Amino acid sequence: MLRGFYTAASGMMANQRMQETLSNNLSNAYTPGFKSDQGTMRAFPELLIQQMGQTSVPTSNGGLNLPTQKQIGSLHTGVYMQETVPKFSQGDLRETGIETDLALLNGNLPDENGFLFFNVQNEAGELRYTRNGNFTVDGQGFLTTNQGYYVLDDAGNPIQTGGMEFDVSDNGTVNVNGANIPLGISYTPNSFDLVKGGNGLYAPGENAVPLVDARLGQGINFNIQQGFVERSNVDPAQAMTEMMNTYRSFELNQRVLKAYDQSMQKTVTEIARLG
Structure with missing residues (x-):
């Protein structure tokens, strides 16, 4: 559950940096010769989840326990904004x-x-x-x-x-x-x-x-x-659209973070009652 906190928080931080980049582009939409910046997102390394157990194999001596592993799948660990790259194209x-x-x-x-x-x-x-x-x-x-x-x-x-x-x-x-x-x-x-x-x-x-x-x-x-x-090569309509999409992504990560927080609060409360 704690890893879920980090994954959602990393998404919020990446969205915040992307929003700052887009805001800077929009504020320079009328700056002569300005070249817009493009943010690049990159995922953190994924974790491979495996189930570890053991199985009993009958032998002449009564039995042998052998370790077993079963692959469950991969776990995403979040994203980050790697860099901003200027878009070099001729402006009007x-x-x-x-x-x-x-x-x-x-x-x-x-x-x-x-x-x-x-x-x-x-x-x-x-x-x-x-x-x-x-x-x-x-x-x-x-x-x-x-x-x-x-x-x-x-x-x-x-x-x-x-x-x-x-x-x-x-x-x-x-x-x-x-x-x-x-x-x-x-x-x-x-x-x-x-x-x-x-x-x-x-x-x-x-x-x-x-x-x-x-x-x-x-x-x-x-x-x-x-x-x-x-002119600047910033497209204001496209920048506004990307800002809205980034804000929605930020909100989704915020809701996931809130859900993890509520689950953690419920878990702590119930454990306290059982004690």
Whole structure:
């Protein structure tokens, strides 16, 4: 009976984590470039239940007791949420008419799980990657994200625009006073190697394949649309449906836990009466 408590409780905890993931997706449904997270459930190892006994075998000496085993079946020990995996897919475009907004469109990519990102520099000066092209220009004339992270060129340097008015070609070249500055666009052959951080930034995970300059990779095509931003790839209707299903599953585990509690209370009460 105690194992039943643990099984139901593990289901409730897994549902709670899944609900938090879905809530985060829904709250970022209108965040430009946001990639929804998908939770993966995994079962704990099952236990094999066997009945152990003995059987008597007649012998010339009067009999022999031999041990016997009979397989009854397996016992589930609960589930847990193993990890959350970002869903890398192209979001729809929204026209803003703001020249600092840039949308990165995937073209033909040589790898099934390949994906493209803008290069930015976080507050620690480290190279990071993002799909959020809702950019702006800071007081010093540098192109930055809304969080103030520098947008980098293909050489890893911050891009100086000198103001809000500049042109960006389809191939990602920023034209500032006659100077052409290529935007830093990186490509990863396996997007699942990246680890999601805060503010829409991604970093290479442990043992990840290094990202490469998208312009130098063979068979990599992309397009930049100025005055557009990429929408989040969250489907609000689907997220709401999954949240309702997760909540119902949480309630079912809660009822099972309550039934075990009532059975335990009844058992303790009756044992006390017999004593």
